[in-house]
Amino acid sequence: MTETPQSTRLHPVYVVVAVLFVVLVALALWATTRGDVRADAQGDERGSPADPARSEDAEIREDVERELTAIAGVESATVEVLDEDFLESLPEHIPAPAASVTVDLESFRTPEDTQATVDAVYGVLAGSGLSGSPTLTVVDTLPGTGATLTLEPTGPGDPAVHDAVAFLDAGATSVRLTADNAAVSGRDPAALPGLAEVAGTLARPLDSLSTDGYGAMYTSSVDPVPPPLPAVQLLAEAGSRDETTQTVYEVRSPTGNPVPLLTVYVDGPPTPVADWLRASGQADLLGSAIAFTVYGSETSESGFVSDRELVSTDTAGDEADAAAAAADGVPPCTGPDLRAGVTGFDAAAGSRFLTVTAENVSGAPCALDGRPGLSFLRASGTVPDVLAEPEVPGQSPVRVVVPPGGVATSQLRWGAMSTANDPDRTTSVLVTTVPGADETRVRVTDVPGADSGVDILEGARVVVGDWVRATS
16 A cells, blocks of 8 residues: 655744744845935935035026027027136136127028127127126038138127128138138139139138138238239139149238248149249239249249249338448358347248247347258258258348347248158257358257247258348
8 A cells, every 4th residue: 555645734833933034134124225325315415515606697697598599590509607616716816707608600691680690699698697798609500511600709790790601602611700810711722712802892801711621722921901812813723723732822021021922832843833823914913923932743943923023112121221231331240240049930821930040149230141051950860851942032132231139030931741650850950140150050949839849851841031130
């Protein structure tokens, strides 16, 4: 006979104990969690830093932004202010910075409507209660074309607003009119003459007029004026030639008189473009000489557009120097009379500038003419192969009388070169002030802005200006 096993049964007491144990564990976990939450809350209340105190400007910022956005023609507005804690940390002698306001305009509106919109913005800011005089930046990006506008108007009624939109309507791809720069760009060289016509019609001075990427650029280092149409037409024609890789039309004032200089970089020999420039009639249309230098793949060639050579307009100064040298018997400067130096490193529009100086350390006046002899020394101690050329080819140098303690200067200019791979930069210039003088090494790295050297690299072309009287 087979017995059937009995199933195991738990005693009722064991069941009750197990249930009680589970309940107690659950209560303990609940109490622990609740205590942690309370502790965290109390810790937050006691230990978390208070939010920075909001300044009065911060309190009204959102209201001002809403009012600005409600203006017809405004797409969005941003008001940037500083918190009260920062303002209180400023020393008493430093005024609190004003709020900065940026307004993004709606696109494709007329110049007149845009002007009215910005004037309305100034109206809102005047009554906003923001401290000081808020600075205003106006921006816009045209859908589809990507053309951009950046303005810093000086106040209501500033015609820069109207003019900037007029440039966009004429096909500009970028317009920037600010306190320190007035620059307009077009898509290609063919677009530049039309933009120059707009600048002339509006009487809008420009520091630069260029293509995107600066393949062709008009730039002026003297007081800006609307770019002359014949000059820009010449720039556009030179920039549109198949062999041209870059062209720059610069108006500079090395002797106190504006001197136009056209620089053209080409693939292949320079002669075809140089001959074309000599035959061009643009210098006659401009009414002044335009010096040019064409840099080819291996050689360069210089001359004057339309074969119209430069005539100095500073006749009084030239005659005074000549008369002083002749009548007073001022002797030529010698090497020991002069102490060489470098100063004034600058960069603009793809060009670099450095000024070589010659101080008269003798006790008597002496006369200088021509330009300094130069070579360059790299950080490695080697001398790069550099082509040094005159600033205005074919021009007879002006004789300069340098009094005791006086200074003559020669400005150097070269095209920016790539330093992406940390090349061997020029750290010193070897200057021969006059023929027969000893060569003097002067450190470029002592010049502000050039502490790591300058990008006069192997194969550079450096334009060397004649000695001129230094201006204070």
